[in-house]
Amino acid sequence: MAVRVLGWLAVLALLAGLVAGFGYAPREAxxxxxxxxxxxxxxxxxxxxxxxxxxxxxxxxxxLTRRPGWDRLALAAAEPGVIFTGITIASGSxxxxxxWGTWWTWDARLTSTAVLFLVYVGYLLLRGMIDEPDRxxxxxxxxxxxxxxxxxxxxxxxxxxxxxxxxxxxxxxxPSPIAAPIALALFVNxxxxxxxxxxxxxxxxxxxxxxxxxxx
Amino acid sequence: xxxxWIVVWKDVLSERRSKESLxxxxxxxxxxxxxxxxxxxxxxxxxxxxxxxxxxxAFILAGLLAFGRTFLVERENDCWEGLVxxxxxxxxxxxxxxxxxxxxxxxxEAALLVLxxxxxxxxFTGALPALALVLALGTFGLVAVGTLFGALTAQxxxxxxxxxxLLLPAVVPVLLGAVTATQTVLxxxxxxxxxxxxxxxxxxDVVYLVVGLLTFEFVLEG
Numbered sequence: 240m241a242v243r244v245l246g247w248l249a250v251l252a253l254l255a256g257l258v259a260g261f262g263y264a265p266r267e268a269x270x271x272x273x274x275x276x277x278x279x280x281x282x283x284x285x286x287x288x289x290x291x292x293x294x295x296x297x298x299x300x301x302x303l304t305r306r307p308g309w310d311r312l313a314l315a316a317a318e319p320g321v322i323f324t325g326i327t328i329a330s331g332s333x334x335x336x337x338x339w340g341t342w343w344t345w346d347a348r349l350t351s352t353a354v355l356f357l358v359y360v361g362y363l364l365l366r367g368m369i370d371e372p373d374r375x376x377x378x379x380x381x382x383x384x385x386x387x388x389x390x391x392x393x394x395x396x397x398x399x400x401x402x403x404x405x406x407x408x409x410x411x412x413x414p415s416p417i418a419a420p421i422a423l424a425l426f427v428n429x430x431x432x433x434x435x436x437x438x439x440x441x442x443x444x445x446x447x448x449x450x451x452x453x454x455x
Numbered sequence: 456x457x458x459x460w461i462v463v464w465k466d467v468l469s470e471r472r473s474k475e476s477l478x479x480x481x482x483x484x485x486x487x488x489x490x491x492x493x494x495x496x497x498x499x500x501x502x503x504x505x506x507x508x509x510x511x512x513a514f515i516l517a518g519l520l521a522f523g524r525t526f527l528v529e530r531e532n533d534c535w536e537g538l539v540x541x542x543x544x545x546x547x548x549x550x551x552x553x554x555x556x557x558x559x560x561x562x563x564e565a566a567l568l569v570l571x572x573x574x575x576x577x578x579f580t581g582a583l584p585a586l587a588l589v590l591a592l593g594t595f596g597l598v599a600v601g602t603l604f605g606a607l608t609a610q611x612x613x614x615x616x617x618x619x620x621l622l623l624p625a626v627v628p629v630l631l632g633a634v635t636a637t638q639t640v641l642x643x644x645x646x647x648x649x650x651x652x653x654x655x656x657x658x659x660d661v662v663y664l665v666v667g668l669l670t671f672e673f674v675l676e677g
Contacts, residue, residue, distance in 0.1 A: 302673055357624035364620060368611050374676075378607050381670040382621060385600065388666050389625055392659045396628035399651060400635070 242441045249438045252431030256282075256424075264424035276334040278424055282432040284327040284352065290320030290436060291359065291387065298383030301376050307451060308444075310376035313383055315443035317362055319436055324356045351397040358386045372451060458543050462551025467558070469528070476524060476559060480517050481566045487513045488574050502575050507637035510567065511630055514590075515597065515623075517563045522601030523618045525552050526609035535609075539675055549602060549671035553664075556598045564590055585640045589649070592656040593633030599663035600625050606674045632656045 260278035267274035297313030300306070331349065332342045343349065362382050369375035417425070470476060491509050495501050502509070529535045538548055568586075572579055579586060604621050608614040632652045639649040646653070 302670065354624050354627045361617075361621045361624060365608075365611075365617060368613055368617055374610075377673045377676065378611075381603065381607060381674055384670060385603070385625060385663070385666050388662050389628070392628045392655070392662060396631045396655055396659075399655070400631050 242438065242445070245434065245441060246438045249431065249434040252427070252434050256428035256431040259424035259427040264420050265418075267421070270338060273334060273337050276330050277421075278428045280327055280330040280334065281425055282429040283323045283330065285429055286432040286436050287320050287323035287327060287355075289433065290316045290323060291355070291390070293440070294320060294359070294362070294383045295387035298380035298387075301380045302384070305373075307372065307376065308448075310372075310380070311444045311447040311451070312440070313376075313379060314366065314447055315440045317359055317366075317383070318443060319439045321356065321359045321363060323432070323436070324352060324359070328352060328356060347397045347400060350400070351393050354393050354397070355390065358389065362386060372454070456547070456550075458541075458547035459550035459554065462548055463554045463558070466528075466552070466555040470559075475528075476521060477562060480521055480559070480563050483520065484513055484517055484563060484567045485570060487516060487567075488570055492574070499575070503577070506571075506575075506577070507634045507641060510571065510637060511593070511634050513567050514560070514564060514594065515626070515630065517567075518560060518594075518597050518601055519619050519622065521559050521563070522556060522598065522605040522622070523608070523615060525556060525602055525605040530609065545672040545675050546668040548675065549606075549667055552606070553598055553602045553667070556602055557594065560594050560598060564594065579641075582640050582643065585646045586637065588646070589633060589636045589640055589653070589656075592653060592660060593629055593636070595660045596629035596633075596656060596663055597626055599660060599667050600629075603663075603667040603671065603674065606671065628659055629656065632659070 256278065260275055264275070264278070266272060293316035294313045297309045297311075297316060300309030301313065328349075331352075335344070336342050362379060365382055366375055366379050369378060491502075491513075495505060526535075529538055539545075541548070568579055571577055601622055604618060604625070608618045608621065611617060632655045636649040636652040636656070639652075640646065
């Protein structure tokens with residue numbers, strides 16, 4: 240029941256996000272309508288980071304307690320995490336073509352996001368290769384922990400390597416220079432994506448629990 | 456610590472008697488030189504600009520073969536069970552295997568440098584101390600993750616596919632840092648120019664080592 244409510248909340252929030260992104264938020268002065276991709280791009284990447292954080296928590300929890308619930312959390316977070324990272328890269332690419340004039344450039348944040356994507360695709364591939372639940376959970380947890388510990392290292396290495404992407408405006412230390420209506424539309428979409436993530440998490444852990452029940 | 460040395464000694468001894476890995480790896484490195492030569496053509500300037508990248512491509516490819524084998528050898532004659540049953544801290548096994556891989560990689564890298572110097576008539580002697588430091592820091596990062604993931608994938612089907620798929624994205628920062636620092640060193644610039652990269656490599660090495668030590672016992676349970 241609670242999951243269903245969460246699902247409907249996510250649907251409502253996504254609709255509100257669409258309205259906020261396309262109706263309420265003004266046309267951006269320089270970029271025009273292309274800028275509206277941001278309402279998909281930024282919430283997607285924030286949600287992906289949250290999901291990968293949960294993979295780390297689930298991995299750590301499993302190795303410490305050996306309770307399968309933690310492993311199901313890690314799995315349930317990794318899948319939407321990869322999808323949201325994919326959405327981030329794809330939407331960024333579509334935005335980059337008219338704005339930067341290229342689909343892809345080896346800029347720092349593009350590269351580190353792509354590396355993150357590859358790390359967790361590898362994580363899911365590994366999971367797919369092991370049938371025995373405990374072994375799968377242990378191996379995946381080790382990769383999940385190393386992957387998370389690696390995120391800051393990847394971030395700095397790629398940042399020093401090169402930078403073209405504008406610095407982060409939302410997570411930066413200074414007060415955000417974003418105009419209020421745009422910030423509000425972003426916020427609505429971010430809430431919607433986070434609700435969607437938690438709905439997916441609830442559904443996926445439940446499916447994983449049933450799978451485990453019938454397998455073993 | 457003593458236990459780690461025993462693992463190293465055992466692996467060195469069996470390698471000295473069988474010469475399985477080292478001979479094949481050095482030969483593989485030689486073959487890579489041919490591939491590079493064919494890919495880049497006779498233009499020496501192109502080889503020299505691409506040199507740091509080429510060196511690390513060669514190291515990582517040799518490493519992929521070497522690390523993947525680290526724990527495969529233990530599958531023969533139930534050695535794996537012997538390792539797991541050995542009393543004491545399992546992280547010692549990780550340290551031992553890591554040290555063994557470092558040793559192997561040091562030999563392969565030395566052979567590769569000599570081969571590069573010979574076939575592309577390059578001179579590394581001036582940059583050698585600085586280069587050794589960069590290679591050591593970079594290789595340690597590769598080996599720390601490679602040894603952990605090698606153990607992780609040793610028991611899996613499709614391991615030869617999965618191992619590089621897991622290892623390569625994880626060591627991207629090491630490769631970036633190592634290639635950039637190697638570039639600085641080979642250009643004859645002082646090592647201080649790459650100090651931030653060396654710090655990053657050292658930090659990555661420490662993080663990977665700590666994660667490896669802490670998680671290895673869960674990997675080894677088989």
